[in-house]
Amino acid sequence: xxxxxxxxxxxxxxxxxxxxxxxxxxxxxxxxxxxxxxxxxxxxxxxxxxxxxxxxxxxxxxxxxxxxxxxxxxxxxxxxxxxxxxxxxxxxxxxxxxxxxxxxxxxxxxxxxxxxxxxxxxxxxxxxxxxxxxxxxxxxxxxxxxxxxxxxxxxxxxxxxxxxxxxxxx
Numbered sequence: 043x044x045x046x047x048x049x050x051x052x053x054x055x056x057x058x059x060x061x062x063x064x065x066x067x068x069x070x071x072x073x074x075x076x077x078x079x080x081x082x083x084x085x086x087x088x089x090x091x092x093x094x095x096x097x098x099x100x101x102x103x104x105x106x107x108x109x110x111x112x113x114x115x116x117x118x119x120x121x122x123x124x125x126x127x128x129x130x131x132x133x134x135x136x137x138x139x140x141x142x143x144x145x146x147x148x149x150x151x152x153x154x155x156x157x158x159x160x161x162x163x164x165x166x167x168x169x170x171x172x173x174x175x176x177x178x179x180x181x182x183x184x185x186x187x188x189x190x191x192x193x194x195x196x197x198x199x200x201x202x203x204x205x206x207x208x209x210x211x212x
Contacts, residue, residue, distance in 0.1 A: 052106025061101035068093035085201050144168065156206030157195075162188045 048055040068090050075086035103113040151160035162184035169180040195201045 050105075051110065053104050053110075057104050058101055061097045061104065064093055064100065065097035068097060084199055085195065088199075144172070152204070152206070154206050154208050156209055157191065157203040158188070159206070161191055 050058065071086065072090035072094070075083045075090055077083075078086065099113060099117065103110055103117060148160060148164045151163060154160075155163075165184040165187045166180045169175045169183050170177065175183070192203065195203055
């Protein structure tokens with residue numbers, strides 16, 4: 043019960059758990075990536091260090107310090123101002139479970155059918171059903187996102203996109 047009452051930089055200690063969990067997972071991911079050959083570790087290092095940087099920003103933005111509040115205004119201006127009908131309380135558990143399910147669904151699709159199919163599928167589904175956008179906007183968003191991922195990994199980094207377990211990935 044004491045942990046629930048502890049405050050760190052003006053914020054309940056429990057509020058730092060997501061950022062610390064992300065940093066911990068990224069650290070383990072980076073440790074594994076450094077064991078790969080130099081060519082094989084390029085993408086995992088990019089991903090691992092990006093997650094580590096984002097987790098650090100997340101941690102810092104949660105503090106009730108001048109720097110933390112400035113980061114919140116700079117990185118997420120909507121979070122700094124109250125919105126009609128929204129309390130600053132935590133989201134209901136059901137909304138959190140749905141958000142996690144969307145990510146779990148994307149990870150499962152990525153593992154099974156690979157990047158070329160999972161990325162546009164997820165972008166279309168998220169922009170249509172979560173964002174309420176028209177089908178044309180969803181299709182254009184999916185195509186642009188896939189093109190960006192393909193350009194980054196296939197062309198710039200010269201890495202093959204993961205084909206998925208169903209299409210020959212291991």
